[in-house]
Amino acid sequence: MCRIKCIAIALWILACATNSLESAKILAVFPFTGPSQYISVQSYLRTLASRGHEITSVSAFPQKTPLQNFRDITLQIEQSHHDDQVINAIVEMSVSKLNLMKIVKDYILLTSLVILRNEEFQKLLHSDEQFDLIIIEVFHQDSLYALGHHFKAPMIGVSTFGTDVVIDQLVDNVSPVSYVPAPTGKHLDRMNFWQRLENLIAYTIEVLYHHLVIIPEQQRYYEKYFPNATLRLTDIRRDFSLLLLNQHYSFNWPRPLVPNAIEVAGMHIDHKPSKIPDDMEAFINASPRGAIYFSLGSNVKSAFLPKHTLQEIMNAFASLPVNVLWKFEKPDLAGKPKNVYINKWFPQSDILAHPKVKLFVTHAGLHSMIEAVHHGKPIVGMPVFYDQYLIMEKAVSKGFGVALNFRNFTSTELRDAILEVLENPKYSERARETSTSFHDRPMKPLDAAIYWTEYVLRHKGASQMRVAARDLNFLQQHSVDTIAVLFGIPLLLIIVIMLGVYKLIVAIINSNDGLNKKRKKE
Structure with a gap:
C-alpha cells in the first residue's frame, strides 16, 4: 500500500512539474x-x-x-x-x-x-x-x-x-x-x-x-x-x-x-541500448573470445591515415584472436584481414553496450570516452590533438586504459597494448568501478x-x-584593490617612518658637523 502511494505521489509531482510551465519558444x-x-x-x-x-x-x-x-x-x-x-x-x-x-x-x-x-x-x-x-x-x-x-x-x-x-x-x-x-x-x-x-x-x-x-x-x-x-x-x-x-x-x-x-x-x-544491425551482431557473436571496436571519431577519419599507418593497424588486427569492428569511411580496404569488419558508421554507444565487446580502441575524444565510461569498457587510446592527450591521461590514471603514440606506433605495440587490456582483468575492473561512480547521481544527466x-x-x-x-571588474573580482590597500598602507607608513628616521639622522649628522666646525674655530 505504501509503495502504491509513493508511486502515485511521484506521478503527481511529475505531472505538476510538466504542466506548471507553459510552452516556450527556444x-x-x-x-x-x-x-x-x-x-x-x-x-x-x-x-x-x-x-x-x-x-x-x-x-x-x-x-x-x-x-x-x-x-x-x-x-x-x-x-x-x-x-x-x-x-x-x-x-x-x-x-x-x-x-x-x-x-x-x-x-x-x-x-x-x-x-x-x-x-x-x-x-x-x-x-x-x-x-x-x-x-x-x-x-x-x-x-x-x-x-x-x-x-x-x-x-x-x-x-x-x-x-x-x-x-x-x-x-x-x-x-x-x-x-x-x-x-x-x-x-x-x-x-x-x-x-x-x-x-x-x-x-x-x-x-x-x-x-x-x-x-x-x-x-x-x-x-x-x-x-x-x-x-x-x-x-x-x-x-x-x-x-x-x-x-x-x-x-x-x-x-x-x-x-x-x-x-x-x-x-x-540512451539508457536503453537499441538493437544493432544483424550483420554486426553476427560478426560480434562469431568471435568466441569477444570482439573489439576501433574508431577515431567523427572528425579524424581512418581513411585519411597514411598507407604505412593503415598497414601497421591491419597487421596488428590480423594477429589478434578476436574480431574487430573498424569505423572506416570508405567501402573497401585493400588487404583487410578476415577478422576485421569495416563500415563507415556504427551505432557506437549500442556497440559498446554489447556484452561481448570487450575493448574500445579510440582516439580518446571526450564523447567517445564518456560512452566508454558509461558502458564500463576499458580502452586503448591514441590521442590525436587538443584535449585528447589529457583525457587519455585521465583514463590511464584511473586504471582502465593504455595509451599509444598516434604519430609513431608499430603493429607490435598496438597488438601488445590490446592484448594487455584484454587479458589483464584489472582494466575491466577499473572500468566497471569508474562506470558505477559515473552512474551514481541523484538525477540522470538528461533529466x-x-x-x-x-x-x-x-x-x-x-x-x-x-x-x-x-x-565586478577584474581588479575588484581578484581583490587587487583591497590587497593594494591592505599591504599598501603599512608599506606607506614604513616608508614615511623610514624617511622620518633618515631626515632625523641627517639632521643629527649636520648638527654634529656644525658643532665640530664651531669647536675648531674656537
Missing part, C-alpha cells in the same frame, strides 16, 4: 561542424520539443525525419574544407602551443562566419520573431553570445567540451590554476611545482590569446552583424543564466563550480539538463543563481 544555435558535438545535444533538444517547447535549431545537422515542435535552419558546411582543417590540425598541433591556438582560432572564425552569413539565419535576426530562451554552444564564439541581448531572452550555454578557464568566465566560475588542469596541458589535478608552473603558462597563453586575438576578431563580427548593438561584447559574453557542461567529477576531477554551472556528461546516451533549463524559464533567467562577480 532558439538553439550549435555552429560547430563536427557531428559528435551535435549528437551530444540532440536528445536534449528533442526532449525539450517532446515536452511542448517550440525548438528552432541552427546547425549543420537537420533532423532526418520531421519532428513535432522542431524547426531546422541548416548551415551549409563544405565538408572537404572541414576535412582539410582537421588534417592540418593533426600536423600543426604537434608543433607548438601557439600553433594549436591558431588552429582553434581559424576553426572558430570559420564556424562563426558560416552561421552569421547564413541567409535564413540573417532573416531570423531581422524578423519580428521573439524567443523565450537562447541555447547556444559555447566555444570561444563570443559574437554569437549577442543573441540573448538581441532577442531580449535569457541564455543557456552548452559546452560539449566541458569547461576551461575561458568558458568559466562566462558565469564567473573560478579555475584554481594550482589544481585545475588546462585542457591543452599534460598534467592531472595533483601537480608538483614544475607541473603547476607549466599549467600556469598554459592557462596564461589560453587567456591572453583569447582576449588579445579571438575577442577582437569576434568584436568586429559583433559590430558588423549586430549593427543595433549597444552593449560591449565583454559584458554580453558574461550574460549567461546557465552553463551545461559535458563533464563529471567521477571521470574528470572534483573542482569548484558556481550554482549555474551544471555537469551533465552522458545526457546524449538534470531538462530540469535546469526549465528552471531558467520558470524563473525568468534565474538571476538568483548568478554570483556577484558579474558586477
Whole structure:
C-alpha cells in the first residue's frame, strides 16, 4: 500500500512539474561542424520539443525525419574544407602551443562566419520573431553570445567540451590554476611545482590569446552583424543564466563550480541500448573470445591515415584472436584481414553496450570516452590533438586504459597494448568501478539538463543563481584593490617612518658637523 502511494505521489509531482510551465519558444544555435558535438545535444533538444517547447535549431545537422515542435535552419558546411582543417590540425598541433591556438582560432572564425552569413539565419535576426530562451554552444564564439541581448531572452550555454578557464568566465566560475588542469596541458589535478608552473603558462597563453586575438576578431563580427548593438561584447559574453557542461567529477576531477554551472556528461546516451544491425551482431557473436571496436571519431577519419599507418593497424588486427569492428569511411580496404569488419558508421554507444565487446580502441575524444565510461569498457587510446592527450591521461590514471603514440606506433605495440587490456582483468575492473561512480547521481544527466533549463524559464533567467562577480571588474573580482590597500598602507607608513628616521639622522649628522666646525674655530 505504501509503495502504491509513493508511486502515485511521484506521478503527481511529475505531472505538476510538466504542466506548471507553459510552452516556450527556444532558439538553439550549435555552429560547430563536427557531428559528435551535435549528437551530444540532440536528445536534449528533442526532449525539450517532446515536452511542448517550440525548438528552432541552427546547425549543420537537420533532423532526418520531421519532428513535432522542431524547426531546422541548416548551415551549409563544405565538408572537404572541414576535412582539410582537421588534417592540418593533426600536423600543426604537434608543433607548438601557439600553433594549436591558431588552429582553434581559424576553426572558430570559420564556424562563426558560416552561421552569421547564413541567409535564413540573417532573416531570423531581422524578423519580428521573439524567443523565450537562447541555447547556444559555447566555444570561444563570443559574437554569437549577442543573441540573448538581441532577442531580449535569457541564455543557456552548452559546452560539449566541458569547461576551461575561458568558458568559466562566462558565469564567473573560478579555475584554481594550482589544481585545475588546462585542457591543452599534460598534467592531472595533483601537480608538483614544475607541473603547476607549466599549467600556469598554459592557462596564461589560453587567456591572453583569447582576449588579445579571438575577442577582437569576434568584436568586429559583433559590430558588423549586430549593427543595433549597444552593449560591449565583454559584458554580453558574461550574460549567461546557465552553463551545461559535458563533464563529471567521477571521470574528470572534483573542482569548484558556481550554482549555474551544471555537469551533465552522458545526457546524449540512451539508457536503453537499441538493437544493432544483424550483420554486426553476427560478426560480434562469431568471435568466441569477444570482439573489439576501433574508431577515431567523427572528425579524424581512418581513411585519411597514411598507407604505412593503415598497414601497421591491419597487421596488428590480423594477429589478434578476436574480431574487430573498424569505423572506416570508405567501402573497401585493400588487404583487410578476415577478422576485421569495416563500415563507415556504427551505432557506437549500442556497440559498446554489447556484452561481448570487450575493448574500445579510440582516439580518446571526450564523447567517445564518456560512452566508454558509461558502458564500463576499458580502452586503448591514441590521442590525436587538443584535449585528447589529457583525457587519455585521465583514463590511464584511473586504471582502465593504455595509451599509444598516434604519430609513431608499430603493429607490435598496438597488438601488445590490446592484448594487455584484454587479458589483464584489472582494466575491466577499473572500468566497471569508474562506470558505477559515473552512474551514481541523484538525477540522470538528461533529466538534470531538462530540469535546469526549465528552471531558467520558470524563473525568468534565474538571476538568483548568478554570483556577484558579474558586477565586478577584474581588479575588484581578484581583490587587487583591497590587497593594494591592505599591504599598501603599512608599506606607506614604513616608508614615511623610514624617511622620518633618515631626515632625523641627517639632521643629527649636520648638527654634529656644525658643532665640530664651531669647536675648531674656537
